[in-house]
Amino acid sequence: MKTDIQIARETTLLPISAIAEKIGIQNDDLIPYGKYIAKVPHQLAEKKDKKGKLILVSAITPTKAGIGKTTVSIGLSLGLEKIGKKTVVALREPSLGPCFGMKGGAAGGGYAQVLPMENINLHFTGDFHAITSAHNMISALLDNYQFQNKGTDKQLKQIVWKRVLDVNDRSLRNIVTGMGGISNGIPTESGFDITPASEIMAIFCLSKDIEDLRNRIDNILLGYTHSNDAFYVKDLNISGAITVLLKDALDPNLVQTTEHSAAFVHGGPFANIAHGCNSVIATKVALNHGDYVITEAGFGADLGAEKFLNIKCRAAGISPSASVLVATSQALKMHGGVDEKEIKQPNAEGLRKGLENVKVHVENLKNFGQTVILTFNKYYFDTEEEIQLVKDWATDMGIRFAINNSFVEGGEGAVNLAQTVVDAIEEDESKPLSFTYELEDSIETKIEKVAKSIYRAKDIELSNTAQLRLKRIKRLGFENLPICIAKTQYSFSDDAKAYGAVKDHTLHIEDFVINSGAGFIVVIAGNIMRMPGLPKEPQALHIDLVDGQIEGLS
Amino acid sequence: MKTDIQIARETTLLPISAIAEKIGIQNDDLIPYGKYIAKVPHQLAEKKDKKGKLILVSAITPTKAGIGKTTVSIGLSLGLEKIGKKTVVALREPSLGPCFGMKGGAAGGGYAQVLPMENINLHFTGDFHAITSAHNMISALLDNYQFQNKGTDKQLKQIVWKRVLDVNDRSLRNIVTGMGGISNGIPTESGFDITPASEIMAIFCLSKDIEDLRNRIDNILLGYTHSNDAFYVKDLNISGAITVLLKDALDPNLVQTTEHSAAFVHGGPFANIAHGCNSVIATKVALNHGDYVITEAGFGADLGAEKFLNIKCRAAGISPSASVLVATSQALKMHGGVDEKEIKQPNAEGLRKGLENVKVHVENLKNFGQTVILTFNKYYFDTEEEIQLVKDWATDMGIRFAINNSFVEGGEGAVNLAQTVVDAIEEDESKPLSFTYELEDSIETKIEKVAKSIYRAKDIELSNTAQLRLKRIKRLGFENLPICIAKTQYSFSDDAKAYGAVKDHTLHIEDFVINSGAGFIVVIAGNIMRMPGLPKEPQALHIDLVDGQIEGLS
Known part of the structure; x- marks a missing residue:
C-alpha cells in the first residue's frame, strides 16, 4: 500500500472556499492560510438554532503504537458523507516535537487523512507557536517582576510557572535560569514542558470566546508571595497583552479530508495533565455547520472520554449522541496477556481474554448515559476468524459493532460503521450526561x-x-x-x-x-512526562525535502 | 497627531491581490495569509531581464530612540509613487521581544507605515516562529546526540550552539540545562539568545534559494570533537528536516503601505552580530517587480551600510544605485555634545558641531562608490532655522539634500526627497561597488x-x-x-x-x-547583548484588546 504522504500528495485538493461552502460558511468569513487552509471566525461558535449530532470517538486501553483513533474519526466522517450525511470532523493539532521524534505526524493515516497533511503536521497556522509565545511571554514578564522587585516584599517566595517549547528536548526538563551575575536575573530552578502541556493550551481549548480566554488567563496561578498568598497573571496586569498574542489563533482551522469533507483541526492539549481534546470553539463551530460532528478524545476512554465528558462537555454544555469505542487486535491481545512482540500474530485465545478490557470501557461509557458502538479498526494482518470472534462477542454482549477499514478503503471502508452509528442514534440516542462526580464534591x-x-x-x-x-x-x-x-x-x-x-x-x-x-x-497519579526526549534514531533523520516535496512525514 | 495604531486602523486596506497586481504578480502566485498579507514564491527572486534600481536607506550614528530609518524608507517609497514611479519597499520583520518590551512595534510610523501593522508586529506569517523552531530543533537533536553517545568517542568536547526565543528574557541568557539526573540529559552551560540573533536568521536572510539555504544549514558549526575537529549540522544528518521547517517561511511576505504601494517585509537579523537587513530573496523579488526598490540597513551606516554592502550585496550580486543617509536634529545635537535630555530643544551650535558625524558617514558611503542623498527626518519640534542650517551645510559640502516629512504628510512629505533621489540616480548613479576589503584578505x-x-x-x-x-x-x-x-x-x-x-x-x-x-x-568588539531584558514598565502592560481592536502597538 502507498505511504500516507504518497496518498496525501496524490489527492487533488479542493480550494478551501469549496469546503467551506459545503457546510454553509461564506467565503467572506474565511481567513485563508494558503489555498487549502483557512481560519474561520471563532464567533461562528455562538449559539444557533440548528445543532448537529456530536459523536465521540474513544478507544480501549491503547498499546504503545496507539490504536488509530484519529484514522477512525476521519474514516467515520467519510463513511457518514458516503451515506449522505453532512459531516464535520473536529480533531487536535499535532505537535512538532513528536513529529520530529517518534511519530512523524498525526493527521490520520492511509485513505483517512486530513489534508494538507504536511502543513498540518508542521507549522500549520501557527497556533502552537502563538501558545508557546504567550506562555513564555508570561514567564519573561514574571521573571522581570521578580528582578525588578528583588529584595522587596513584592518578590515572590515561590514560582510554579515554567516555560514551554514545541520540541522533544530532555535537556530542557530541568534547568537553572538567571545564572551569570546580577544583571542576568535571579538564579532559579525551572524547566520547559512541551507546548501541548502548557496550561495556555488547556485554556485555549476550553475557552468559549475571547472574553472567557482572557478571564482564564487572568486566573492562571504563577506562584506564592511571602505571606503565602496566591499570585496570578492578573496581578501582573498583562492579560490584555497575552490575549492579543492568542487572538488570531483562537479562530479554528478549516481543512479537508482525503474525500473533501470538512475538518476542523484546532488546539492540542495533552491527555494526561490536560483534558486531551480539540478546542471547544472548533467543536461548537462544527456543531453549527454539520449534521454529524465527529470528535476524538486522547488515549483510552478511561482518560480521554472521562475528561471529555466530565471536563469539556460540562464546561461547554455539549453532549455526544453516541460514543464509538475503537479496538484493535493488537491491543486486545496485549490485554489478553500476549507478549508485545507477538501481538501481530493470530491468537484467538489472547484476543478473547483481551475483550475483558473492552467490557469495562463499554460499561463506563454506558454509565455516562452514552450509546456505545464498538468498532474494530482493521489492520492488514487481521484474520477473518479473529474479526468474527470479536463480532460474535459483541453480539452476545448486546453491543453494537462495526468494522472500520477506512485506512485502506477510505469512506467506503466505514459505510457500515457510519450506518451503525446513525441507526444507533436514531433508535437509541445517548441520554443526558450523567457525570461521574459533581463539582460540589470534595x-x-x-x-x-x-x-x-x-x-x-x-x-x-x-x-x-x-x-x-x-x-x-x-x-x-x-x-x-x-x-x-x-x-x-x-x-x-x-x-x-x-x-x-x-x-x-x-x-x-x-x-x-x-x-x-x-x-x-x-x-x-504516577510519573507523567511533560517534556519527551528524542529516541536514538529520531524521525528528523528521515524528514527531507526532495524535489520540493516533503518526505518522512506520516 | 493621531497615534500610529489609529492611523493604521483608519486606513482602508486594499485586498493583497490588488497590491500584487500593481507590481505584476499574478493572483495565482499568491499564498494568502488573511486578506491583506500574502507570501509570494521565493522563485520569483530568480533572474529576470528587467531589474529595478535599488536604493539603500541608512543613517548617521543613531540615538537610543533611533532615527526613523524605517519611516523614511516607507516615506521615500510613497514619495516615489507620488511622482509616478513603480516602487517597492523591502524591510525587516519586527521581533516580538522588543515589541512587548520597549518599543511596541517596528513597522514605520505616522503616515508612513506598512500595514496591517498589528499582524506585522505580532506573529505575522510565522517566519520568526519557524526560525525559532528550526534553531531549537537543532539544539534538541544535538543534545540528543550527546546523550545517546555519552561516554563514547563521539560525544563532543565543546558545544557552541545555544537556543533562541523571540522574547526579551534576561533570565534565559545564562542557564544550565540537563539537570535532574541521568535520564534528563547532560548538565551543560547554555543559554538563549533572542531569535533575531539566531544564526538561522542570518542564513535565512542571506540564502538565494532553498538549495543555498540547505547548504548553509549544513555548514553551521555546532561544536568540537575530542580531537578538536569541527562538528557541523551536516554531521548530524538533519539538514533536510531543518530545511523542511523553513521551507514556507522562505517565501517573502507582501503587504501594503499606508498609501497602498507594495512592501515586502521578510527576515530580521540583528545588525551587530549579524548583517541587519531583510532577506536577499525579498530584495531580489522586489527588484524583479519594481522600478525602484527601497531597502534599509540597521543602525548607522558604519554598521548597517557597511555590512549591507560588504556582506549582503557581495553575496547577492546586487548594488544600490544610491544611498540615502538619514539624520535627525536630536542625533546631530547628541553628536554635537548636547546633553541627551536637551536634544529636543533648539541648539544651533550643537547641531552644527554634530554635522561632523554626517561628514564621516557621507565620505564612507562615497568610498564604496555610492551616490549619497542626505535627508533630514523632520520631527514636530524641529525649527525652520535648524533645518535651514543643515540644508546650507549640505549645499556647501556638495551633498544632495532633502527633507523627509512623511511621518506627518505621508508620500506628499517625501516628494521632494523622492525627486532628489531620482535626479541623483539619473545624473550620477552609484559606481560599481568598491568593497572595503577583499575576501582573500586575512x-x-x-x-x-x-x-x-x-x-x-x-x-x-x-x-x-x-x-x-x-x-x-x-x-x-x-x-x-x-x-x-x-x-x-x-x-x-x-x-x-x-x-x-x-x-x-x-x-x-x-x-x-x-x-x-x-x-x-x-x-x-565590546559587550553585545544577544538577549535583551524587559524594562521596569514593559510595553506589555499597555498592550490590550479593546472591543476586538489591539491597543498599545506603535
Whole structure:
C-alpha cells in the first residue's frame, strides 16, 4: 500500500472556499492560510438554532503504537458523507516535537487523512507557536517582576510557572535560569514542558470566546508571595497583552479530508495533565455547520472520554449522541496477556481474554448515559476468524459493532460503521450526561468516584505531599473545580504494565497541580512526562525535502 | 497627531491581490495569509531581464530612540509613487521581544507605515516562529546526540550552539540545562539568545534559494570533537528536516503601505552580530517587480551600510544605485555634545558641531562608490532655522539634500526627497561597488580596513582570547569569509559614549564567532547583548484588546 504522504500528495485538493461552502460558511468569513487552509471566525461558535449530532470517538486501553483513533474519526466522517450525511470532523493539532521524534505526524493515516497533511503536521497556522509565545511571554514578564522587585516584599517566595517549547528536548526538563551575575536575573530552578502541556493550551481549548480566554488567563496561578498568598497573571496586569498574542489563533482551522469533507483541526492539549481534546470553539463551530460532528478524545476512554465528558462537555454544555469505542487486535491481545512482540500474530485465545478490557470501557461509557458502538479498526494482518470472534462477542454482549477499514478503503471502508452509528442514534440516542462526580464534591470524593467507577480501583491513597497540597487547594478555594487525573494511558491502574481489566487496585496520588486558569485540578497519579526526549534514531533523520516535496512525514 | 495604531486602523486596506497586481504578480502566485498579507514564491527572486534600481536607506550614528530609518524608507517609497514611479519597499520583520518590551512595534510610523501593522508586529506569517523552531530543533537533536553517545568517542568536547526565543528574557541568557539526573540529559552551560540573533536568521536572510539555504544549514558549526575537529549540522544528518521547517517561511511576505504601494517585509537579523537587513530573496523579488526598490540597513551606516554592502550585496550580486543617509536634529545635537535630555530643544551650535558625524558617514558611503542623498527626518519640534542650517551645510559640502516629512504628510512629505533621489540616480548613479576589503584578505587585514577606513580608528587590538580564536579560524579554513563586526551602534568607536566624529581610537577585538552557515566571521568588539531584558514598565502592560481592536502597538 502507498505511504500516507504518497496518498496525501496524490489527492487533488479542493480550494478551501469549496469546503467551506459545503457546510454553509461564506467565503467572506474565511481567513485563508494558503489555498487549502483557512481560519474561520471563532464567533461562528455562538449559539444557533440548528445543532448537529456530536459523536465521540474513544478507544480501549491503547498499546504503545496507539490504536488509530484519529484514522477512525476521519474514516467515520467519510463513511457518514458516503451515506449522505453532512459531516464535520473536529480533531487536535499535532505537535512538532513528536513529529520530529517518534511519530512523524498525526493527521490520520492511509485513505483517512486530513489534508494538507504536511502543513498540518508542521507549522500549520501557527497556533502552537502563538501558545508557546504567550506562555513564555508570561514567564519573561514574571521573571522581570521578580528582578525588578528583588529584595522587596513584592518578590515572590515561590514560582510554579515554567516555560514551554514545541520540541522533544530532555535537556530542557530541568534547568537553572538567571545564572551569570546580577544583571542576568535571579538564579532559579525551572524547566520547559512541551507546548501541548502548557496550561495556555488547556485554556485555549476550553475557552468559549475571547472574553472567557482572557478571564482564564487572568486566573492562571504563577506562584506564592511571602505571606503565602496566591499570585496570578492578573496581578501582573498583562492579560490584555497575552490575549492579543492568542487572538488570531483562537479562530479554528478549516481543512479537508482525503474525500473533501470538512475538518476542523484546532488546539492540542495533552491527555494526561490536560483534558486531551480539540478546542471547544472548533467543536461548537462544527456543531453549527454539520449534521454529524465527529470528535476524538486522547488515549483510552478511561482518560480521554472521562475528561471529555466530565471536563469539556460540562464546561461547554455539549453532549455526544453516541460514543464509538475503537479496538484493535493488537491491543486486545496485549490485554489478553500476549507478549508485545507477538501481538501481530493470530491468537484467538489472547484476543478473547483481551475483550475483558473492552467490557469495562463499554460499561463506563454506558454509565455516562452514552450509546456505545464498538468498532474494530482493521489492520492488514487481521484474520477473518479473529474479526468474527470479536463480532460474535459483541453480539452476545448486546453491543453494537462495526468494522472500520477506512485506512485502506477510505469512506467506503466505514459505510457500515457510519450506518451503525446513525441507526444507533436514531433508535437509541445517548441520554443526558450523567457525570461521574459533581463539582460540589470534595476533591478526594471526586478522585474516589473516578477511581472506583472508571478505573475500578478499590481505593485511593494520597502521598504526604499530596495531602499538603490538598490543604492549599482548599485554602485557596479551588475545591469546586473538576479534576484532571494524570496517570499512565496503558492501564486502568497507575501501573503501566497492568493490562487487561485490572481491578481492585489502589490509585496512588503523588501530587496536585492547580490549573486555575484552565479551570481544573491536575491529580498526579504516577510519573507523567511533560517534556519527551528524542529516541536514538529520531524521525528528523528521515524528514527531507526532495524535489520540493516533503518526505518522512506520516 | 493621531497615534500610529489609529492611523493604521483608519486606513482602508486594499485586498493583497490588488497590491500584487500593481507590481505584476499574478493572483495565482499568491499564498494568502488573511486578506491583506500574502507570501509570494521565493522563485520569483530568480533572474529576470528587467531589474529595478535599488536604493539603500541608512543613517548617521543613531540615538537610543533611533532615527526613523524605517519611516523614511516607507516615506521615500510613497514619495516615489507620488511622482509616478513603480516602487517597492523591502524591510525587516519586527521581533516580538522588543515589541512587548520597549518599543511596541517596528513597522514605520505616522503616515508612513506598512500595514496591517498589528499582524506585522505580532506573529505575522510565522517566519520568526519557524526560525525559532528550526534553531531549537537543532539544539534538541544535538543534545540528543550527546546523550545517546555519552561516554563514547563521539560525544563532543565543546558545544557552541545555544537556543533562541523571540522574547526579551534576561533570565534565559545564562542557564544550565540537563539537570535532574541521568535520564534528563547532560548538565551543560547554555543559554538563549533572542531569535533575531539566531544564526538561522542570518542564513535565512542571506540564502538565494532553498538549495543555498540547505547548504548553509549544513555548514553551521555546532561544536568540537575530542580531537578538536569541527562538528557541523551536516554531521548530524538533519539538514533536510531543518530545511523542511523553513521551507514556507522562505517565501517573502507582501503587504501594503499606508498609501497602498507594495512592501515586502521578510527576515530580521540583528545588525551587530549579524548583517541587519531583510532577506536577499525579498530584495531580489522586489527588484524583479519594481522600478525602484527601497531597502534599509540597521543602525548607522558604519554598521548597517557597511555590512549591507560588504556582506549582503557581495553575496547577492546586487548594488544600490544610491544611498540615502538619514539624520535627525536630536542625533546631530547628541553628536554635537548636547546633553541627551536637551536634544529636543533648539541648539544651533550643537547641531552644527554634530554635522561632523554626517561628514564621516557621507565620505564612507562615497568610498564604496555610492551616490549619497542626505535627508533630514523632520520631527514636530524641529525649527525652520535648524533645518535651514543643515540644508546650507549640505549645499556647501556638495551633498544632495532633502527633507523627509512623511511621518506627518505621508508620500506628499517625501516628494521632494523622492525627486532628489531620482535626479541623483539619473545624473550620477552609484559606481560599481568598491568593497572595503577583499575576501582573500586575512581576517586581521579585513578588520583593520574596516576599522581604519570606516570607523576612523588608528589601529586594532586583539585580546588573548581573540588571538587564540583566530588561530582556530585559520586552522578550520574560514579565513576567506567576510567579517561582521559587532560593536556599539552609538559611536564610530567601541565606546558607546564617544559621540560625534571620534577618530584615531583603538578598536578592541574581544572575541570571534564562526558563523560558517551564514558565511561570515563575527568580530566581537565590546559587550553585545544577544538577549535583551524587559524594562521596569514593559510595553506589555499597555498592550490590550479593546472591543476586538489591539491597543498599545506603535
